[in-house]
Ligand SMILES: [Zn+2]
């Protein structure tokens with residue numbers, strides 16, 4: 268069974284306490300086949316002002332040194348572009364200058380600046396949910412990404428599955444688009460560390476994606492510190508894990524065989 272993690276934050280992410288060298292040691296100890304380091308690239312004005320952005324040149328140099336020192340582990344050079352759809356031309360011109368192996372696209376914010384990755388202050392009414400999923404659709408339609416990250420992230424601090432039935436047609440459009448564009452669907456299990464006890468997207472959405480012909484996946488701890496790594500890996504759907512193999516495509520995501 269595959270051991271892989273395509274979404275990990277280390278020292279160039281403002282909110283991470285994990286050192287890449289420690290990550291590599293742990294990944295080897297746990298016999299991981301593949302890991303991707305994916306620092307944040309958050310370019311919205313309200314984020315840049317507080318957290319800044321990493322020097323991509325320095326970051327990739329650090330990863331090149333790490334990869335050279337650890338030939339026995341497959342380490343991918345990645346980036347998680349937050350709200351890519353809000354600044355797609357600028358972000359694309361920025362990242363295309365570098366040789367990233369894997370680019371994650373995520374939606375973190377609503378237009379009113381509500382951050383959906385932390386406990387949410389406003390009520391997520393029907394309109395907010397529609398806006399959230401439409402932003403994800405815009406992301407997968409317009410941005411050059413390898414992976415759609417943490418679809419449904421707003422649920423992390425929910426104690427039960429919310430009513431989002433009215434968004435299912437949009438979610439179907441998202442799946443159709445990622446299948447057409449060969450974008451992998453990320454299975455993010457960070458929710459188990461928060462409140463919502465499920466992988467996102469949830470198993471019934473994973474089934475829908477498979478029924479529609481989706482075959483590309485990644486697995487994601489979304490780790491920001493040492494004890495996040497591998498935590499709840501065993502809660503991933505085991506039948507699915509058994510059928511995932513590293514694809515020989517450029518971004519080396521997982522393929523359902
Ligand atoms: Zn994220």
Ligand SMILES: [Zn+2]
Pocket residue numbers: 274276347489
């Ligand atoms: Zn992340």
